[in-house]
Amino acid sequence: MNPVPAVRRRPSLRRRLLLVLLVPMAILLILDALLTYGVALTYANRVHDRDLSDDAVMLAKMLADPRLGTQLSPQARFLLEYDREGHSYFQVNSARRGLLAGSAQLLPATAAPPPDNTPQLYSTRLDSHALRAAAVRTTAPGDPSDSLVVTVAETLHDRHQQANEILLLSIMVQTTLIAAVLSLLWFGVGRGLRVLDPLTARLAARSHELTPIGGPDVPQEILPLTRTIDALFSRLRGMLALHDRFIADAAHQLRTPLTGLSLHVDRAIADPRPETVTDALAHIQRLTQRAARTSSQLLALTRAQASPLELGEPILLDLGKLIPEAVSQRVHDALRAGVDLGYEGHDQAMMILGDASSMLDLLDNLIDNAIRYAGRDSMVTVALSAQGGGEVCLSIEDNGPGVPPDLLPRLSERFFRLAGSNEEGSGLGLAIVQRTAERHHARVIYRLAEPHGLCVEVHFPPPSA
Numbered sequence: 001m002n003p004v005p006a007v008r009r010r011p012s013l014r015r016r017l018l019l020v021l022l023v024p025m026a027i028l029l030i031l032d033a034l035l036t037y038g039v040a041l042t043y044a045n046r047v048h049d050r051d052l053s054d055d056a057v058m059l060a061k062m063l064a065d066p067r068l069g070t071q072l073s074p075q076a077r078f079l080l081e082y083d084r085e086g087h088s089y090f091q092v093n094s095a096r097r098g099l100l101a102g103s104a105q106l107l108p109a110t111a112a113p114p115p116d117n118t119p120q121l122y123s124t125r126l127d128s129h130a131l132r133a134a135a136v137r138t139t140a141p142g143d144p145s146d147s148l149v150v151t152v153a154e155t156l157h158d159r160h161q162q163a164n165e166i167l168l169l170s171i172m173v174q175t176t177l178i179a180a181v182l183s184l185l186w187f188g189v190g191r192g193l194r195v196l197d198p199l200t201a202r203l204a205a206r207s208h209e210l211t212p213i214g215g216p217d218v219p220q221e222i223l224p225l226t227r228t229i230d231a232l233f234s235r236l237r238g239m240l241a242l243h244d245r246f247i248a249d250a251a252h253q254l255r256t257p258l259t260g261l262s263l264h265v266d267r268a269i270a271d272p273r274p275e276t277v278t279d280a281l282a283h284i285q286r287l288t289q290r291a292a293r294t295s296s297q298l299l300a301l302t303r304a305q306a307s308p309l310e311l312g313e314p315i316l317l318d319l320g321k322l323i324p325e326a327v328s329q330r331v332h333d334a335l336r337a338g339v340d341l342g343y344e345g346h347d348q349a350m351m352i353l354g355d356a357s358s359m360l361d362l363l364d365n366l367i368d369n370a371i372r373y374a375g376r377d378s379m380v381t382v383a384l385s386a387q388g389g390g391e392v393c394l395s396i397e398d399n400g401p402g403v404p405p406d407l408l409p410r411l412s413e414r415f416f417r418l419a420g421s422n423e424e425g426s427g428l429g430l431a432i433v434q435r436t437a438e439r440h441h442a443r444v445i446y447r448l449a450e451p452h453g454l455c456v457e458v459h460f461p462p463p464s465a
């Protein structure tokens with residue numbers, strides 16, 4: 001049994017947004033809770049410290065009343081001993097007589113409190129409890145040489161409880177707020193995406209047009225996407241136009257040799273004498289070669305016109321190696337045509353950025369023209385030289401009849417051929433050269449050679465340009 005392929009959940013904008021927001025919001029919530037707890041505790045400490053000081057001062061005042069003696073009044077006792085939770089302690093200490101009342105374990109402040117009834121606050125411990133205490137020094141009633149230190153203390157329980165209550169309340173409020181924001185976001189995304197509806201409707205209404213989809217109603221955030229789609233459409237339009245032109249050109253260019261073929265076949269069938277058949281076959285062979293050449297040149301031109309994106313990244317090419325090798329492979333053809341083909345160049349690297357196979361197409365077309373149009377007993381020289389600014393110049397010069405100067409600018413036109421030439425050709429070679437050069441950001445210059453002939457120069461920019 002085939003394993004059932006795992007169904008991957010489609011990515012969701014909402015889920016993604018929520019996840020992206022949830023983590024920072026949770027961190028913010030924790031930070032906020034810590035801050036709230038800190039602030040709440042500070043305020044609780046401040047209020048409780050003040051109450052503690054007030055209690056200590058009031059008690060000291062009650063004890064300082066000479067009418068009461070050193071006895072605690074019933075109010076004072078009630079104030080000190082009313083402690084439902086057991087969180088409070090007190091102590092009255094005489095400098096001369098020692099502990100007069102309260103808890104003996106309560107530790108005094110490290111520094112004695114000032115003698116002017118100003119409470120001194122300090123932290124201490126009793127058993128396992130942390131305590132906060134306020135101590136006040138006052139003169140003992142009826143004995144000015146004695147002083148009493150009244151200490152009131154409490155555990156930190158109430159303060160922490162208050163801070164915890166505030167913290168809990170704040171967490172509840174914040175969590176509700178975050179939940180509200182996230183739910184608004186959940187519904188907001190849905191509503192927000194409705195701005196894409198007109199764009200979707202426009203695209204759905206198309207059958208096969210590749211016109212731009214962007215418009216004034218496209219939201220700013222979606223513009224990069226519509227621009228990328230429009231750029232893709234524009235490249236597709238270019239490719240389709242190229243293919244249409246290829247089909248039209250192919251149909252047009254192949255019609256003539258195919259009509260010729262059919263005529264010669266008819267002639268051979270109608271007159272089967274050996275000499276007629278041989279003549280018809282010779283024509284058929286020539287026409288077939290022409291059709292093959294035309295179709296291969298059309299394909300090469302289409303390749304040369306393709307957008308750079310379809311051809312991939314250009315690489316560093318050393319023309320100093322590539323060109324002499326390619327020339328040496330054509331020497332045999334040149335010899336057969338009675339042409340002296342040579343190469344002139346220095347033994348050094350000539351780097352350009354490009355594509356080796358289109359470079360060979362370019363060179364092949366130029367050598368092919370020079371051999372064919374310069375004619376028997378002519379000389380063809382391929383040269384490579386370094387120019388100023390890191391440019392590399394490839395030149396192909398022959399000493400044939402050349403081209404009338406006023407026709408030089410037309411040589412790169414598709415299907416342009418000089419009238420009166422006996423050579424077969426489709427008129428596409430120099431168009432291929434031109435497009436290939438353009439793709440390599442190179443310039444093509446046609447000039448007449450001295451004393452006669454044609455010189456074609458291709459100037460390549462340095463690879464870093």
Ligand SMILES: Nc1ncnc2c1ncn2[C@@H]1O[C@H](COP(=O)(O)OP(=O)(O)OP(=O)(O)O)[C@@H](O)[C@H]1O
Nearest residue numbers: 297369370373402417418425426427428429430454
């Ligand atoms: N070296 C040259 N000397 C004289 N004329 C030339 C030379 N090179 C090109 N031409 C002229 O320019 C025309 C266009 O050349 P191009 O290479 O574009 O086409 P083609 O050679 O006719 O056909 P093909 O597509 O098979 O190369 C040629 O037909 C020829 O008349």
Ligand SMILES: [Mg+2]
Nearest residue numbers: 369425429430
């Ligand atoms: Mg040619």
